[in-house]
Amino acid sequence: MKDTRFARFVIFVNSLVPLALLLWDALNKRLGANPSEFAIRTTGVLALVFLILSLAVTPIRKSLALAWMIKFRRMLGLYGFFYVCIHLMTYIWFDKFFDAGAIIEDVAKRPFITVGMASFLILIPLAVTSTQNMIKRLGGKRWNRLHRAAYVAAAGGVVHYYMLVKADTREPVAFGIALALLLGYRIVNKYFPRWTQRQPARAQAGSR
Amino acid sequence: MLIKKAEEIKSSEITDKKFYVSRRTFMRGLTLAATTTATGLLYRSFTRQGEQGQAGEKIDGVQSAPEIAQLDEAKTSYQDITHYNNFYEFTTNKERVAEAAQRFITRPWAVEVGGLVHKPKVFDIDEILRISPPEERVYRHRCVEAWSMVIPWVGFSLARLLDAVQPMSQAKYVAFQSLADPKQMPNVRTDILDWPYVEGLRLDEAMHPLAILAIGLYGETLPPQNGAPLRLVVPWKYGFKSIKSIVKINLVDSEPPTTWNLANPREYGFYSNVNPNVNHPRWSQARERRIGEYGLRPTLLFNGYADRVAHLYEGMDLRVNF
Secondary structure (H helix, E strand, C coil): CCCCHHHHHHHHHHHHHHHHHHHHHHHCCCCCCCHHHHHHHHHHHHHHHHHHHHHHHHHHHHHHCCHHHHHHHHHHHHHHHHHHHHHHHHHHHHHCCCCHHHHHHHHHHCHHHHHHHHHHHHHHHHHHCCCHHHHHHHCHHHHHHHHCHHHHHHHHHHHHHHHHCCCCCHHHHHHHHHHHHHHHHHHHHHHCHHHHCCCCHHHHHHHC | CCCCCHHHCCHHHCCCHHHHHCHHHHHHHHHHHHHHHHHHHHHHHHHCCCCCCCCCCECCCCECCCHHHCCCCCCCCHHHHHCCCCECCCECCHHHHHHHCCCCCCCCCEEEEEECECCCEEEEHHHHHHHCCCEEEEEEEECCCCEEEEEEEEEEEHHHHHHHHCECCCCCEEEEEECCCCCCCHHHHCCCCCCCCEEEEEHHHHCCCCCEEEEEECCEECCHHHCCCCEEECCCECHHHCCCCEEEEEEECCCCCCHHHHHCCCCCCCCCECCCCCCECCECCCEEEECCCCCCEECCHHHHCHHHHHHHHCCCCCCCCC
């Protein structure tokens, strides 16, 4: 796929669908008995989904030799950050009602909130340096090193979710497994790229 | 033959050139429509609210609430009370317990009452219903997850049942056990908690006039998701103490194990009295969200029943005995 403009547009619009439906349901009072809890939980899960999708791009691109996939990575990562911001906003508004003291107490006293907030902070420099211009300014190598922190932030998100649930840890564990597989791919790929990468057809022909 | 001859095709049926040329645009529109629909359906399937649950049946001869169980606060709607439940045996998704418990069988039902009692007995549910006339009991219900409701239960004092079996003088605690039927309750086949669900009260707590066995709400029999056919309600304690779908009640001489305490002893104590001053390690208990309200309310000591129950805990450090 040479021209990914339309594909990117499709992903852009699709990524807004959950938010649109969430707002639609909220307007129509269809979020159940505890709308705030529903909104906070749903935006949190969406944030994790998009962060993991963005981290899945490189393994898919390399293992299937689909070079154009890279064009989707920045957008998916930024959507992850976008849903993290909405998640944080719903928490500040509907769980704390803008009570700064209560929020500070939460961050200081409740480990799952501390971890969640730390992951949010990690994502800020990544979002800021996501532009083409910033990649140039930092240089590819440094940029890549910095953006490895995306794994730390996603892991923080999974831990944040895991610590929140009272007993049924199946969903956060599933996210954790997905993340571990992606990270595992990256590690194996670093040392044994021949096992994990399919060469693009053209390159193969050229190397003979 | 259905094949039309050329002259039979009306000019109005021929694809207009502008549509023919914009086939690409059309395909793109179709792609966009199809993918967004798919994404929407995916979102809906993951976040859907559960189906409506089983309805209750009217209970005859419900007496109005005794003074101790009257409450001048707006009642939570029947829909919210019955479609936002924690009943982990069915599912951990509060909005879908009603759906998951739709086909739960509550008759026949037997409750075995024994242990340190003079007259142990296996009660049929109909015998239990005859122990004492049903009364309305309007109680605050405070979940440890910091949400609350006002629920018009129908039930009677637990003390009436205990009187019927005559506890021995050595009996100091009451242990309760829920049904754990892997055929009807999907999560009983998992190990997210130790099954069956067990709870306990000190005997003086159990004999307190506020502690009831509930058989209904809003004048109707309990739907399964609320703990049919028989559940405990202890309004000054966090909701998880009010064990649902009881099959066994045992009088014992030492503190019985309780499910959430077994799962996480640091976070859930035996007493679990509602207390805004003792934080749960993972969330503050100072405020609560009353279901149906915007904003938060301050949580009251003993869930607002301090004047009636505080004497039970005189001299006890509630921070240690949380």
